[in-house]
Amino acid sequence: MTRKVAIVGIGYTGCRPLTAEVSYKELVYEAAVKAYEDAGLDPRRDVDSFVTVAEDFIEGTSIFDEYTPDQLGGMLKPNVTIPGEGIHGLATAYLQIASGLVDVVVVEAHSKASNVLTLPHITAYAMDPVYNRPLQANPIFIAGMEMNRYMWATGATQEQCAQVVVKNKRCALYNPTAAYGANLEIDDVLAAEMVAYPLGRQEISPHADGAVVLVLAAGEVAESLTDLPIWIRGIGWCNDAPSLETRGWGRAIYAEGAGKMAYQMAGIRNPMEEIDFAELDDTYAYKELQHLEALGFCQFGEAGILTAEGVTEPGGALPVNVSGGNLGCGHLLDAAGLRAVVEVVLQLRGEAGSHQLPDVETGLAFGWRGLPSTSGAVVILSN
């Protein structure tokens, strides 16, 4: 019998195009202080364990886990750093509590994307050094190929993909922590420069700087800390084959697997009926459509039509990325999924301000690890 686990504190700096005024440690400290104030905890006294999600190649230092404790208040306590999507870190923290090992765990991820001067090169090192890298092609072509196959297989249109951009960037205008809100029309998106056919410039999430810190607690501890614990009802993660030659190109199979794991844990059979809203990875606009289908909100090939009909608008039957998503907020690298979790928690607490959804009880956040990966993680939360 595993223990119940809740999110009891959130700290988030917001997304900003540049953060030249603070070091990455100072950025994380800002998020951490907010999270501990929100949870009503003293990290030096009350937190048992700390999980960071970070990638050495992006940070620019080897063994980055050596650098994590101070800015989280984690010195002289258990710390671990994993590479992955932020929600993989949430899963790691969840397991530490659910297993009975500890009661209060902090999970952190951050982005100083503005400091990485050669980010496309860093992405390129993720490609197979023997089979793929010698071609010296910018990895963005992978997104172009995937979008092409997805549209071919489903009949989804360029206009439907562009509608995702219009929706998410407009939502971002109502989220004060979003960096890239805009009031665009479909034609503006379609007229943008082509980057990797059929993927255009406006359909690619711009990067942002920011940090997210979450505090998780075991059931009885969570209830003593807050009247509004946000319960983790399901969590799951999954990988497709990484190979560019053999992976599934049309369907987001990794998201199907992650969703299956989380739904089984949460006892959810009909996501569209049982989940009120979702924050889904939209690193590239078509990804939101793929992930909608993979997570069982509709059949394969229906997401574009639902989007065109307004089902995923803030006032629709299933609001998707009401925060603005990665397209509107900015992409926080490894922290992107945790930013989505922050939005779900705010909505479930009724603290989302000018973009608050009415009467929401259950929300879902899904993070994708980014190019060239077929790796994703999902969490289902309820108030």
Added chain:
Amino acid sequence: MMTAQIKEFPGVGLRESDFEQRKVLYTEWVPNARYAWDAGVAIGRYLAELKEGRLIGVRCRHCRRTVIPPRVFCEWCFRPMDEWVPLPDTGTVNTFSLCYVTWDMRRLTEPEIPAVIDIDGTHPPVGILHLLGEVEPQAVQIGMRVQAVWKPPEERTGSILDIRYFRPVREG
């Protein structure tokens, strides 16, 4: 133990020439990984002061400690630091080594002397990592009193290299 019992390994070992002649899988890639780290409040001030030929630390009144290099928060109590504290450029060798290989693994006959120097005025004593100079390697001792040797102002760039090294203080 296992390998010790094997008289002759099967197969043929790889030779240097096999790599040179590309007889085995060979791939070469020069990484282009460049970063421009934002120094932020604490490191930014530290580097700016170094450029002026000064050391600066910070104090946490709650923990009654003064530390260098500066940081905006105290990692002991997790509160913001209270004040900047100018510190002298003198200190005491906490520990040192005589290093006979360079960072890129060339052998040295005259060793480099990296040391942690507890800076005067810090409490409890904390140090900065630097090199010792103007001293015979065999004469260096833990507890030795040292002082920074600065580059001339026009050569300073806002870097820990604005200090060339620390040398023994000639007391009296």
